Amino acid sequence: MPYKKLEEYNIQVTDDVKNRYKSIIEELGEDTTRDGLLKTPERAAKAMLFLTQGYHQDPVEVLKSAMFKESYNEMVIVKDIELYSLCEHHMLPFFGKAHIAYIPNGNIVGLSKLPRVVDIFARRLQVQERLTEGVLDCINDTLKPQGVAVVIEAYHMCMMMRGVQKQNSVTTTSGFRGQFEKIETRNEFLKLIGK
Ligand SMILES: Nc1nc2c(ncn2[C@@H]2O[C@H](COP(=O)(O)OP(=O)(O)OP(=O)(O)O)[C@@H](O)[C@H]2O)c(=O)[nH]1
Ligand SMILES: [Zn+2]
Structure with missing residues (x-):
């Protein structure tokens, strides 16, 4: 598309x-x-x-449209990306923040493209786990960095307005590929996002 x-x-x-x-x-x-x-x-x-416009948008194209050759090979972090999605079980919103990091491997990507990728996956019927993995795999497979990490923290309206009616519980999901599978790299990222 x-x-x-x-x-x-x-x-x-x-x-x-x-x-x-x-x-x-x-x-x-x-x-x-x-x-x-x-x-x-x-x-x-x-x-x-x-x-749900994300069904008509291609996150791979978004990333490919702004990839630039650069030798920078330290961690790049975009944190506190606000997200709004719909849980696929009740079609009620879940919302919160995504934090993304990657370590380039010859290519960097336009920073705004990372929140755009989050939006494309978030604007579909989702579970938080699949949303996290979708963003993670898309960046990993397209940019082919040395490593990528995604953390998502979200409140689920289906647990707040109805059902168990818990107003303050936050769900955290995360995924790590490449260099971030190493504990020290992962910890550096988690420290830099304040976790
Ligand atoms: N793992 C996961 N579960 C989710 C997510 N969003 C909503 N859910 C859960 O999906 C489950 C659906 O369970 P069901 O028992 O079929 O639905 P229900 O009877 O409406 O459940 P209650 O919410 O407990 O009243 C609930 O436990 C929701 O909390 C998500 O992103 N990830
Ligand atoms: Zn739900």
Whole structure:
């Protein structure tokens, strides 16, 4: 699929999706002809298409579009990348931060591309574990660095608003490849992100 910048993404809402949202709202007991709800099926459909636009975007293309030959071979860290995703079990948001590090192996990548890759994987129906591995493997396979590390910390609305109703529990997932499999490199990264 061709690489488009997120802001250029053209979202099409079909009447079919709109009508399905309308039926759901009516099933919930609401009146879809009242003023406030008239445009809600369309708005909801648009919002959901926005939140799942990652299915139409290629993270490999994003990384390849800004890879530069450089001899720098120390750790590069982009931390505190905010992320918003949807859990695939309840289609409720989970949100938090991603921290990414890599050690180049001849190529560096445009820094903004790392948050873009996070967004592409986050804007799909996800579990936090697969989101973490998706970002990790994409960077590892495309950039082929000496090592890559990804840590994600997130709050899950399905555990906050419903279900067990725990407001303060944070889920942390992580993945390490290459040099970061060595304990001292991993510890340096964790120290630099404040963990
Ligand atoms: N591993 C993992 N689990 C998740 C994630 N997001 C949501 N879940 C969990 O997915 C599970 C789905 O379990 P089910 O028992 O089928 O669903 P449920 O009856 O709604 O479960 P409760 O949330 O416990 O009420 C729940 O335990 C959620 O907390 C995630 O990113 N990773
Ligand atoms: Zn859930």
